[in-house]
Amino acid sequence: MSLAMAECGKKVLIKEIASGVCLRKRLSDLGIYEGVKVEVVRNDFSGPVIVSVLDSKVILGRGEVHKIMVE
Amino acid sequence: MDKKLTMALAGNPNVGKSTLFNALTGSRQHVGNWPGKTVEKKEGTLKYKGHKINVVDLPGTYSLTAYSIEELVARDFVVDKCPDVVVHIVDATNLERNLYLAVQLIEMGANVIVALNMVELAKKAKITIDEKKIAHFLGVPVVKIEANKKTGTGKLLDKALSLTGRKKKKSLITYGTELEEHIAKLEELIKKTIKLPENYDPKWIALKLLENDNEIINKINAIENSKIIIEEAAKNRKHLHDVFGEDVDTSVADARYGFIGGLMKEAVVKKEVNRLSASENIDRVVMHRALGIPIFFALMWVMFNVTFAFGAPFMDLIDVGFGQLAESTGTFIENATLLPAWVGSLVVDGIINGIGSVLIFVPNIFLLFMMIAIMEASGYMARAAFIMDKVMHRVGLHGKSFIPMIIGFGCNVPAIMATRNLESEKDRILTMLINPFMSCSARLPVYVLFVGAFFSAYQGTIIFLIYLFGIFVALLSGMLFKKTLFRGLSSPLVMELPPYRWPAVKGILIHTCERSWLFVKKAGTIIFAIVIVIWVLASMPWGVEYASEESVIGQMGGFIAPVFGPCGFGEWQPAVALMFGFAAKEVVVGTFGTLYDVEDEGLGALIHSHFTPLSAAAFVVMVLLYVPCMAVVAAIRRETNSWKWPLFVVVYTSVVAWVCAVVVYQGGLLLGVA
Ligand SMILES: Nc1nc2c(ncn2[C@@H]2O[C@H](COP(=O)(O)OP(=O)(O)O)[C@@H](O)[C@H]2O)c(=O)[nH]1
């Protein structure tokens, strides 16, 4: 499933980031990379998603969360 | 022995770089530009134990891979300019993510000192940090500081002075045999075939090439004989991808975070405390799905009302002060029989009244800039970006573009510069194009004057509505541009949501004073010059009554005035005011002051006799929307590096403003409003 479908409060494991190298690097700079666990803090199923990772929160646009596969 | 050294302050955004910079340099700082680029460069000097230290406050970055121009500047400074010391400021409450940059700085071969900031916050959050162990792991000095209380800065400086010259460090992280082999091979090839710039570590370059870092690839491409290296790197990248089933950049990130994770286990103890912090409680409210946007606008409304309520007494003071100055200067010149009468007119009508009518708004502008600075430093700005994201998407932008728009309320020039934070060129240009509709503080005097003259009871609310209308036109224009000029997908939104922090009073004041001072300086230079030009034009040809229709200025105004006939203000004075407003919007009110012979009744009363409520409304709409001032046009020219966009803005805003003003006036007439 993609991060876009993950519910609030769930801890999910990032399986794959299906995007270009640029976005993938950007995400890993903020602590989001394949194999890391993140907590979904906010997902309204429209608009951006907020995840919590490494003691910080990151806002991800709707278009981006579709490219992040989690379980 | 006297040493002169350069110390760069690097780190993630919002970790206290600027706070430390202010603590270290105090008032000995200046804002310049980075050569060739227009990103603000904050530099300051400091004397410590007989040494002169030049401190540079770099823009915040998360890594050494640059995405926005701002990050590029920070990266290039550390990589190319090779500062003697790089102080990497780290948020102690968010160590793991912050150290990712530290690891990269150290790998690059910079002389790093890690400054653990906000240690008191960390203590409160029950995080115990053993800085000696971290120093041992990283092989660089680690100092605990509290930037807003200036504690630990002495120790930090001592360490900085003791670090001299770059020394070869042993490698920090091992990336596994396979990858290491490839790095070593590429490193050898680099050493053999090309001549790297002095400060580049070949091993680091090899790693960066394998990581597919575009900027580094471009840099190497520019070197002679480098083609073979680029090709070899691409081949290796592909091979490694086949072996590991993932791209090299992912393996590298994995290894770095793995290393940091190990370090954290050894050096940091975290007691799980109740996670629901105050920050989260505030966010529940201000980022509420339904209430978020109304709360944002309510905050804006409060902001504008505060601007007027607290500004008013100071404005009165300045008004009285300038009135007295004009009076006593007038009498003085009249009594000094040697001076011709026109000197009195120049000094009193031209200079004192002209400058006075602009400087009177300093309190408003100070307060407005202060509140924007507080919004930025407290962390609310990122929330505004989040809640406006959906709206901004309709315009083809994302929430991050909303931040420059809010800054535009203060002044469009820094707002245009703030677009450097955006990653895609398309987003930057689109944000710049709609920014002039965000009503800047220089337009405020016009609203204050006109709304005060006709609708004084609801001043705060009406002015707030004017600002809203500006946002509305900006968004509508964005939508139009997206459908026509900028088709295609929006760029990715990835941004940190920082925790709320109490803004440092000193930082806010320094920032606000800087911006307000720019305004005063503008009043003293550009506006001063325009005031004199207006006075000269209003006095010529010789012998004509000052600022009458027969003067040169009157004739110029009379020439353009018919254009504004359909908008309801076809007299020559408003035409002149608008014309000079292109030089600086602050001048609009001052021009009225010169053109309508202000005696005792005051400018407000005069406006009342020259405008109807309806034509006043149309005029306000015109001032809100029409051509941004020259400084903004120049800023857009600089940032886009072409004349195309600034010219487009000039034409587009003029048309939109004229149409809107006509609609207001003619529509009002149709509805029977006088
Ligand atoms: N509690 C605490 N807050 C701090 C400290 N240093 C900075 N801050 C706050 O952190 C926020 C960001 O600081 P700033 O210097 O603008 O960060 P920069 O983006 O790295 O330049 C401001 O609101 C500061 O008041 C500190 O040592 N302790």
Ligand SMILES: [Mg+2]
């Ligand atoms: Mg800063």
